[in-house]
Amino acid sequence: SIAPATLAPPLSLATMLESLLDNGLFLGAIVQLLCILAVIITHLQLEETEPNDFQLKPADLNKKSKGPVPEICQKLKKESKKKR
DSSP states (O other): OOOOSSOOOOOOHHHHHHHHHHHHHHHHHHHHHHHHHHHHHHHHHHHHHSOOTTSOOHHHHHHHHHTHHHHHHHHHHHHHHHHO
16 A cells, blocks of 8 residues: 655644734735725825915915005004004
8 A cells, every 4th residue: 555645744723823823914915905005095196286275376475465455554554544
């Protein structure tokens, strides 16, 4: 009779569970990295398409700075006229 020398020794339940746990943790880490990468990529794409409110264009700076300044100047002129 021929004895099969190439057969693997029987695996115990503990080694099978340990192997399953190791592979599951490895797979979970890969999935987490892919999710983080997806969030970063979508955030970068949104920044390219829509400018933030914090990034003002030169034209916007001129529009926003003209509002309260004339009112203050007018008040100062009125007060100086009253003092005369």
